[in-house]
Amino acid sequence: MRKTIVGLAAALLAAAGSTLMAAPAQAAPLTPVPQLDVNRYVGDWYQLAANPAPYNIDCVRDTTANYTLIDERNVRVENSCTTIAGERRGIVGNARVNDTAQLHVAFPGVPFQDSLDGPSNYIVAHLAEDYSWALVGDPSRISGFVLSRSPVVDVAGWQEIRAVVESQGYNSCLMLTSPTTEGLQEIKPLCTV
Template identity: 40%
Template sequence: MRIRAILATAVVALAALTLTAAPASAEARPVTPVASVDLTRYQGTWLQLASVPQPFQAQCARNDRANYTLLPSGQVKVINSCTRADGAVFALEGRARSAVPGSTSQLEVSFANIGGEWNFDNPGTYWVIGLDRHYRWAVVGDPTRGSGFVLSRTATPTPAQIAGIATTLLRNGYDLCAFRITAQDGGAPRPIDLCTR
């Protein structure tokens, strides 16, 4: 029951913020990465609370998460996993590296390992555009707003954390209604669209 109440609070808070956003100016706002990310603190497991649905996640029914490990090379080992509808766990390993020399908030990601080497010829864009100062939540996006991921260390963020997430998305010109809440054990009981249109 508590989980549903938190989810309802999250939806109401995000919807209220959406209504106060100026749609005309949202598109003009650039997507801006945070100044820097301490990759050592960023390591560990992040639960996906919501995302702009992506084709590669179509097989995922719940428990989408990412685990990051900083490697001695400076690259980040990425393991994305989720639970499929049949209960099986799907996992995929990749690597992330700086897309801009010296930047820790603008990364590129590859899931193509060819002959033991990670191929970055056509990488995914991974910009950290919002980050809680205690590293409890993060928002990841890209300059086109074609992808967006809300990550949290827990399945039940506080209302204050939700407000910070929503503010980050709106400041970067995202349409909150493009996001779908991710089902997580201990969190949202089922995947649902954030807004009904």
């Protein structure tokens, strides 16, 4: 329990800093991958790391996303996690495809994200050739998520993830790991993995 509280304290400090320093001031907007096959992208994803945000600060383990195709422009989004109290919580929303690898994600009742139409706030900035992992975020890099088809990543995989995160203009020391039951067990800055 003490490790979890210390991890959350670190996450809160990083969250406060990430809103001010998520990306270098001169960084261009996040660029999408040239092509995204939505049919291959849907399915289950594990969150391996993320920029802390108020809506996910109580998520301490096994954060997942499930994407299901509704039609050619809409994807059902179901995010869930285990909280500090050990309970599963989740939210269901919609992702509307605006352009290749750029979507507008909306969740009912979430301020500034409750409209189905809007500017792209979910950009697939990196996607492994085999669709095994992805880096997604918003144009300004305030949000950023490392998603993987597997909850377990080896040392070489973490090195690749960190290199890609940094090459896409993110500060890897402000992005925190997301523990999974089968994989990494600690919340810590990605730059230390």
